[in-house]
Amino acid sequence: MNGWTDDRARQALASLWQAALSAADPLSCLPSFLPEPPAQGRIVVVGAGKAAAKMALAVEKAWAHLPLSGVVVTTHGADVADAPANRRIAVRQANHPTPDAPGAAAAAEMLEQVRGLGEQDLVLALISGGGSSLSTLPAPGLTLDELIAVNRELLRSGAPIHEMNCIRKHLSAFSGGRLAAAAHPARVVTLAISDVPGDDPGVIASGPTVPDPTSFAEARALVAHYGMNLPPAVTAHLAAGAEESIKPGDPRLARAEYRMIATPMMALRAMADAAPALGLTPIILGDALEGEARQLGTALAGIAISAATHGVPVRGPAVILSGGETTVTIQPGTDGRGGRGTECLLGMALALNGRPGIWAMCADTDGIDGRSDAAGALCLPGTLADCGMDCRAALAAHRSYDVFAAANTLMKTGPTLTNVNDVRAIIVAGQQE
Structure with a gap:
């Protein structure tokens, strides 16, 4: 042979x-995509995904002499083993693929970190695959246990990832552009590692910093198509369609940029x-x-x-x-x-x-x-x-x-x-x- x-x-x-x-190592591929740091104002780093800890370390190394603060969430056991003890960006760990309370708490912490910022401030969002489950924060009126049940149905359904995330975004207080909207009027720059076919920013980690063109009606249709058995409160929430995710053209995302640093x-x-x-x-x-x-x-x-x-x-x-x-x-x-x-x-x-x-x-x-x-x-x-x-x-x-x-x-x-x-x-x- x-x-x-x-x-x-x-x-x-x-x-x-x-x-x-x-080719996908954040330490080598991330630094060249960093924006110019602000002349004045704060730099707040947030992020979710399986690469979040190493992406955060890459930011800290590249911006070694800049004042940084923030928090990212990654999977259990996926922190960087040789990260410095005096890290400026906190790393939380949560469960994947089943959401858990630490992940929800990390998502709430990130929202709190970016609220109240001004036009001179920069939010650097580090997004990678797995972020949907790791930052599962229920929409008002829903509970984490209910979203865990939804996640179980999604994984059993055989639905492709873009359809799963359409449903997730309509049950979330974090994804579907809500993280970037919370940071308004600060500038938001997302550095993303894609794990999805087509590299759609709205699908990677359910798009917490980009607008969401999907609707409650589409989410309901997918649930029906796959015959998902969802908790009654979730079904009612989808039926009510009370608060859509952030739509294209929303002024709160006018200063949001998206940069793909590694792809399949x-x-x-x-x-x-x-x-x-x-x-x-x-x-x-x-x-x-x-x-x-x-x-x-x-x-x-x-x-x-x-x-x-x-x-x-x-x-x-x-x-x-x-x-x-x-x-x-x-x-x-x-x-x-x-x-x-x-x-x-x-x-x-x-x-x-x-x-x-x-x-x-x-x-x-x-x-x-x-x-x-x-x-x-x-x-x-x-x-x-x-x-x-x-x-x-x-x-x-x-x-x-x-x-x-x-x-x-x-x-x-x-x-x-x-x-x-x-x-x-x-x-x-x-x-x-």
């Missing part, structure tokens, strides 16, 4: 993974740039491949087989790259361990059926794939044979994690302190006609 072995493929996939993470496509391009040195010709299928994870895995296997057999869409040795947020629709009676990445990879592995000369990786760049302690996994030609399990039954029960754990191909990185969604890489050694 042109000198390609399991060990060489493993090493290449590890190098591609590191290239993706490096940037990560994929970094992987493509690293590929030739590894002896691989890269091809990027796209950064917004969505749908059921297992079905996408089957489709990607078909593309890899075509490349191996016919040299289409690329002649090997090559690497087929893609990104995007798939969904996993949980079936009744199943409670497996895993996430989008390993479920996609297991669907791919079953379709490849041990075909030689093809190796694959599916992983979430935040380091946590769904309900697991792994970022994702690798699939080698012998992986399914090595695991000793009924892999089709495991896929039906959403037990993808168990398959790759048994085969010893899980990728355990811990939190990476960034998040540009899932990345997938398939190495095809060469044509096998």
